[in-house]
Amino acid sequence: MNAMPPVQLRDTFIAGARVIDPASGFDQTADVLLRDGLIAEIATGLVQPEGADIIAAEGAVLCPGLVDMRAELGEPGHEYRETIASVARAAAAGGITTLVALPDSRPAIDDPALVRLLLARGVETGSLSILPYGAVTRGCAGVELAELGLLREAGAVAFTDGGRAIGPARFMRAVLSYTRGFDGIVVQHPEDPSLAEGGCATEGELATRLGLPAIPAAAEAIQVAQDIALVRLTGGRVHFAHISTAAALDLIRAAKTEGLRITCDTAPPYFDLNEIAIGDFRTYAKLSPPLRADSDRLAVVAALADGTIDAVASDHQPRDADDKRQPFAQASAGGAGLATLLAVTLAQVHGGAIPLIRALALLTSGPATVLRLPQGRLTKGVAADLCLFHPDRAWKVEAGKLPGKARNTPFDGRALEGRVLGTWKAGRRVFG
Amino acid sequence: MRHLLAIEGMAPSVIEDLLDLAESYVLLNRSGKTQRDVLRGRTLINLFFEDSTRTRTSFELAGKRLGADVLNMSVSTSSVKKGETLLDTASTLNAMQCDLLVVRHDQSGAPNLLAQKVDAAVINAGDGTHEHPTQALLDALTIRRHRGSLEGLTIAICGDIGHSRVARSNIHLLLSMGSQVRVVGPPTLIPAAIEELGVLVFNDMADGLAGVDVVMMLRLQKERMTRNLVPSAREYFRFFGLDADKLAYAKPNALVMHPGPMNRGVEIDSAVADDPVHSVIREQVEMGVAIRMAVLDRLARPLQIVRR
Numbered sequence: 001m002n003a004m005p006p007v008q009l010r011d012t013f014i015a016g017a018r019v020i021d022p023a024s025g026f027d028q029t030a031d032v033l034l035r036d037g038l039i040a041e042i043a044t045g046l047v048q049p050e051g052a053d054i055i056a057a058e059g060a061v062l063c064p065g066l067v068d069m070r071a072e073l074g075e076p077g078h079e080y081r082e083t084i085a086s087v088a089r090a091a092a093a094g095g096i097t098t099l100v101a102l103p104d105s106r107p108a109i110d111d112p113a114l115v116r117l118l119l120a121r122g123v124e125t126g127s128l129s130i131l132p133y134g135a136v137t138r139g140c141a142g143v144e145l146a147e148l149g150l151l152r153e154a155g156a157v158a159f160t161d162g163g164r165a166i167g168p169a170r171f172m173r174a175v176l177s178y179t180r181g182f183d184g185i186v187v188q189h190p191e192d193p194s195l196a197e198g199g200c201a202t203e204g205e206l207a208t209r210l211g212l213p214a215i216p217a218a219a220e221a222i223q224v225a226q227d228i229a230l231v232r233l234t235g236g237r238v239h240f241a242h243i244s245t246a247a248a249l250d251l252i253r254a255a256k257t258e259g260l261r262i263t264c265d266t267a268p269p270y271f272d273l274n275e276i277a278i279g280d281f282r283t284y285a286k287l288s289p290p291l292r293a294d295s296d297r298l299a300v301v302a303a304l305a306d307g308t309i310d311a312v313a314s315d316h317q318p319r320d321a322d323d324k325r326q327p328f329a330q331a332s333a334g335g336a337g338l339a340t341l342l343a344v345t346l347a348q349v350h351g352g353a354i355p356l357i358r359a360l361a362l363l364t365s366g367p368a369t370v371l372r373l374p375q376g377r378l379t380k381g382v383a384a385d386l387c388l389f390h391p392d393r394a395w396k397v398e399a400g401k402l403p404g405k406a407r408n409t410p411f412d413g414r415a416l417e418g419r420v421l422g423t424w425k426a427g428r429r430v431f432g
Numbered sequence: 433m434r435h436l437l438a439i440e441g442m443a444p445s446v447i448e449d450l451l452d453l454a455e456s457y458v459l460l461n462r463s464g465k466t467q468r469d470v471l472r473g474r475t476l477i478n479l480f481f482e483d484s485t486r487t488r489t490s491f492e493l494a495g496k497r498l499g500a501d502v503l504n505m506s507v508s509t510s511s512v513k514k515g516e517t518l519l520d521t522a523s524t525l526n527a528m529q530c531d532l533l534v535v536r537h538d539q540s541g542a543p544n545l546l547a548q549k550v551d552a553a554v555i556n557a558g559d560g561t562h563e564h565p566t567q568a569l570l571d572a573l574t575i576r577r578h579r580g581s582l583e584g585l586t587i588a589i590c591g592d593i594g595h596s597r598v599a600r601s602n603i604h605l606l607l608s609m610g611s612q613v614r615v616v617g618p619p620t621l622i623p624a625a626i627e628e629l630g631v632l633v634f635n636d637m638a639d640g641l642a643g644v645d646v647v648m649m650l651r652l653q654k655e656r657m658t659r660n661l662v663p664s665a666r667e668y669f670r671f672f673g674l675d676a677d678k679l680a681y682a683k684p685n686a687l688v689m690h691p692g693p694m695n696r697g698v699e700i701d702s703a704v705a706d707d708p709v710h711s712v713i714r715e716q717v718e719m720g721v722a723i724r725m726a727v728l729d730r731l732a733r734p735l736q737i738v739r740r
Binding site: 203204205207208209210211212213214216280281325326327328329330 | 440518519537539540541542544545559560561562563597600623624625626628629
């Protein structure tokens with residue numbers, strides 16, 4: 001085989017966009033020059049270099065490529081749902097250039113070799129940095145501690161058992177104590193396992209009407225309260241994934257005020273939808289944690305605004321038709337989220353709940369800061385991972401027409417404003 | 433009416449119509465005659481993913497008395513990979529040109545899923561802890577025959593409300609027909625926010641049964657004890673089992689009902705269950721056949737226009 005000749009990456013000149021870098025607070029109309037994979041210049045009235053690709057971007061917003069801090073790849077083990085290639089396509093279409101992958105695949109990412117494999121597979125895509133979480137326990141089975149130090153050495157950015165909560169206090173104490181030794185971060189699925197067992201909807205009038213086995217919303221606050229106490233005990237660091245209830249947010253807000261090393265994220269379904277979406281047994285709206293009452297949704301919106309929530313993650317969990325076309329309790333939980341991450345978050349901007357720069361912080365510098373990543377910044381000299389989008393352009397979510405393989409969007413039929421026009425990874429255009 | 437999936441959302445006029453039609457089938461059944469032309473040439477399949485001899489038999493009898501070809505299919509949920517069965521079965525049934533499909537399933541919403549995929553009219557014969565519409569209709573028919581109307585009656589549904597599809601269907605039906613509904617049981621067996629459906633909640637039989645016209649008892653499964661929702665059958669019977677002493681709190685002529693099968697000595701005392709003055713439990717079974725005839729009849733009518 002002939003080796004590919006080295007291709008000189010052409011300069012790209014993005015002219016006249018509203019450039020927003022949430023990390024620095026920069027927000028003004030400017031021209032941006034991409035050269036050799038880096039952001040070479042950001043200024044108004046830059047001279048267009050000869051031979052550059054010119055992108056006329058008046059009316060559009062240019063921000064750092066989105067950092068999605070929680071998504072399932074489907075690979076290894078569930079390639080019928082999604083592959084790394086299809087994830088990369090969907091991510092590029094969604095403006096995502098860095099994705100932190102959940103470890104509860106098959107096999108689970110509980111071995112340093114698998115961490116290195118995923119890192120390499122990300123590089124191969126050419127469009128998406130894949131950063132792996134390491135499993136907390138072997139096989140994400142909740143029994144035996146995985147080799148956390150070796151996983152970290154191989155490149156795992158933090159540790160989690162994905163959709164399985166680390167329940168027993170004694171076990172979580174050990175995990176937090178051990179990871180404190182190298183300042184590791186433990187990402188918890190905040191749901192008390194004994195209360196959640198067998199449940200598939202939030203306890204309340206709707207679950208009672210539908211006759212579905214239910215989980216009290218308090219299952220989240222109970223787990224969060226326990227873990228906060230354990231952080232206080234051990235000095236470890238916990239990040240709570242997809243927070244969805246007012247009670248848990250109150251606890252986290254207080255813990256942050258206390259100065260404990262605690263962070264949290266949420267996902268678009270928890271501020272855009274409520275439990276009504278599962279009416280008529282709609283399994284595409286079956287998520288874990290389950291959708292909540294509207295009062296909890298409103299508390300999540302308020303926490304996006306007041307800073308209690310540090311990041312918004314896609315919570316992308318690809319499922320195929322056979323996973324979903326089942327009686328509600330037996331259907332697999334999870335929703336696709338890569339292609340809708342930006343626009344559903346922007347709905348909170350259009351609705352007046354948060355300013356645009358805050359929304360973009362939640363999708364870029366917010367998750368990067370939580371996980372101590374260099375990504376999610378748009379300043380001179382950093383890698384040119386960028387997302388260009390039109391903030392007002394309308395489109396409608398259609399389950400079968402989203403990029404990528406997964407069709408299981410809980411937002412099917414939702415009208416959204418905000419369309420990605422272009423995505424750049426290290427200076428190379430990968431979408432648009 | 434295309435399917436009968438749930439009582440929730442059914443208009444009172446539709447319920448009334450079914451009860452009236454069932455009334456005529458009670459008379460027919462008692463006369464010993466049949467009306468085999470009503471469903472002649474129609475195929476009725478009893479698709480049971482959960483054992484239930486009495487409901488299946490009731491539908492079978494109803495179908496046969498109206499002239500349908502009746503087939504019984506029992507599918508064990510454990511033997512096949514779950515879910516696949518349901519949709520595979522749906523396509524099989526479509527190929528068989530089934531007209532009326534009676535479904536019993538241990539999962540809430542399973543008949544709704546089937547109804548999206550099959551051509552047949554789907555009748556929910558009990559799904560998980562969701563609904564059991566024909567049970568509520570037959571209960572209503574039984575009450576109506578004794579009291580003339582459901583309006584203004586006070587009805588107590590007692591026991592394991594949380595795991596009961598019968599309770600849910602009855603709550604929807606009775607409220608929409610103008611009855612007042614109480615649910616009575618220990619808090620562990622009362623589902624969250626049930627009062628938002630419009631019922632009054634009682635944790636004590638003396639209060640809950642005070643002055644009621646009808647006492648509906650529900651079956652308590654042994655599993656509730658193993659899962660620590662109730663300490664023992666003995667304790668349950670002491671506080672929530674219907675015996676003559678507790679029945680005395682209700683109106684003197686109160687009706688006693690039970691969807692069966694009964695756990696005598698657990699939720700109901702034999703003396704009450706067999707009491708000729710109060711108990712209408714046997715009559716419920718009779719009304720069950722009539723109600724199911726009415727439902728099959730109504731659902732088959734639009735099919736005659738659409739199909740063949």
